[in-house]
Amino acid sequence: VPAATPAASARSRNPRGQGERLRQELIDAASQLLVDTRADEPLSLRAVARGAGVAPQSVYLHFAGKGDLVAAVVADRFAAMTRAGDAAEATAGDPVDKLRARCLAYCEFGLRHPGHYRLLFDSRATGQLDPPAFPSPAGAAAYTAFLAAVQRCIQAGRAPADDAAAVTASLWAGLHGIVALRWSKPGFPWPAVGQLVERMLAGLVGIQHRPGPDEHPP
Amino acid sequence: VPAATPAASARSRNPRGQGERLRQELIDAASQLLVDTRADEPLSLRAVARGAGVAPQSVYLHFAGKGDLVAAVVADRFAAMTRAGDAAEATAGDPVDKLRARCLAYCEFGLRHPGHYRLLFDSRATGQLDPPAFPSPAGAAAYTAFLAAVQRCIQAGRAPADDAAAVTASLWAGLHGIVALRWSKPGFPWPAVGQLVERMLAGLVGIQHRPGPDEHPP
């Protein structure tokens, strides 16, 4: 529990004409608060204001209310996740390696930033959204990138022909389970993330697994 | 938002010697509150007391505090889920049919009682536990039942020999994804639960899919 004094007490007001800066500062403060949130408490407008070093009312200068603020944070974090997935995919050349890289980037994002991941994919958190409109454009973009990666594998002959949308949905479900259950049940003896991802790729997409240098088959 | 008046205003006090009844009444009231909870708000001790028709202080007659109450609700709901899974498995004779029945029962429990499922498997909810000890005996029992079902399939020759623990972990992850993402992204065009479960069984466990009477292959 942080002290009652603002975290950024040294903040000075933005220069005239730069008032919009506070908007991003508030989004960043909310992201920072969520980074390692394990508790069940919803994001608090007053905590965000404290994190940004401003009074609670100042949030209303840029957002219509708490729901609007949360929606902006969701959009910001979805963009960050999409960027991470695209960057990972770009480092691979092969369609299979691209799909694998995107899957691993998805899991890594979720495991490194559990609060952000939950904000995007946990229904308790997405229930904070105002209005609760689904699917969001950002969420649809994340799915579309996976679908394209799966389709490329099929077209390259690296995966059997199948209903690509259904394959992608099952793959997404598998990846979500890998991430979400690991946070939910940290005491469970989970296999390595890489091994689980490989099982999903082999079993759900149908990709043949070629053991790499750091794989040790029994 | 319910009215400020208690939901069960007609409640009369339990007869002498039957004070323990209130304990279960409180657990039931909490379960009822969670049944269709979509919001991000944590379970509230005062709301539980209102639901049971007693004053907030009465909770302390049976529980040390909010955390203790939540832990009791978790144990109660885990028991209900285990019962549902066991009952579903008992209706099937074949090892594969037993495993499938348990998987479908798992998904059905999660989809019919999202608030209960989240209490057991969402880290935001499990984070309410006091103390946050994992794995809980009840959670371990749920996993063990799945592991046994997978092992029976392997021993019966209905699934290829593999690391049964790793197979079960990946299957669990897949089932969790089927349930959790469906609540998180209700606007997404999800395939039918049965089809996704069949994909998980075929791909992750290695069970051969034989089309049933209500399956319509393209």
Place this chain on the structure above:
DNA sequence: TGTACATCAGTGAACGCGCGTTCACTGATGTAC
């Protein structure tokens, strides 16, 4: 070159609310003698 004024980036103070928890109390029911 000075001055009145508009704009901008915020803040001071307060509102009513629900929360978890504590302390002292009540009133019915059983039991000892």
Place this chain on the structure above:
DNA sequence: TGTACATCAGTGAACGCGCGTTCACTGATGTAC
């Protein structure tokens, strides 16, 4: 058979807290004339 007492199942009243939101205000900075 009557009565004092213990036990039991709760409640009355209050505490301090953080929450989202509203209204009026401040003080610095730029602009028109």
